[in-house]
Amino acid sequence: MPAEGRRSDLQGAGPSPGRSLCPDFILDQHRRGRTSGAFAGAVADVDISGFTEITEQLSVHGREAAELLQDVLAAVFQPLTAGVYEAGGFIANFSGDGFLAVFPEGPGLDPAALRGMAAAWNFRQAVRSRHSFRTRFGTFSFNARIGLSAGQ
Numbered sequence: 001m002p003a004e005g006r007r008s009d010l011q012g013a014g015p016s017p018g019r020s021l022c023p024d025f026i027l028d029q030h031r032r033g034r035t036s037g038a039f040a041g042a043v044a045d046v047d048i049s050g051f052t053e054i055t056e057q058l059s060v061h062g063r064e065a066a067e068l069l070q071d072v073l074a075a076v077f078q079p080l081t082a083g084v085y086e087a088g089g090f091i092a093n094f095s096g097d098g099f100l101a102v103f104p105e106g107p108g109l110d111p112a113a114l115r116g117m118a119a120a121w122n123f124r125q126a127v128r129s130r131h132s133f134r135t136r137f138g139t140f141s142f143n144a145r146i147g148l149s150a151g152q
Contacts, residue, residue, distance in 0.1 A: 023090035025104055040105040042116030042150035044089075046123055047098035048076060050142035061137055072133050076142055079126045087119040113150035120146045 029035075054072065058065035081099070084091055088110075089103035101119065103112040127144040 023092070023102075025090055025102070038152050040112065040152045042103040042112040042148065043092075044084075044101040044103070044116050044120050044123070045098065045147040046080060046101065046120075047145045048127070048142055049097070049145065050140060051097040054140040057140075058137055065137055068135055068137065072135075072140065075130065075133070076127070079130075080123050083119050083122045083126070087115040087122075089115065089119065116148050116150060120148050 051073075054069060058069050077099075081091055084101040084103075087103060088106065089101045092100040092102045101116075103116045103119065105112045109115065123146055124144055127142060131143065132139055132141045
């Protein structure tokens, strides 16, 4: 895509470094023969609002706009998903314009609830600091809704 079609802060927003399709936590449980059960931890349900509007507005502009949408998605989601892994969590699933992050309790880690709250705070700050993207097709704004729970 030509550089003039992108906002400078979208440059370099490509796929994040490769991660296993199956989270390490799940693989570790499987290796131990644990195929069911419960564990203590925290979960964050992250929903990013604003993608329906950008998708609808860009859909009429063809391939260039589709590539721009991909760049914007990466620019919004990469810092958030990286924050999950930095806090000792993993992404359980993606659903439309959001994801479910899981922070299991574990030896040598801060309590899952604290890690989940810290990650949620960082998600919110990341979205606030980059909530608007100006493109040649218009300016698009995003917001985050985050639900957090802890237990077993």
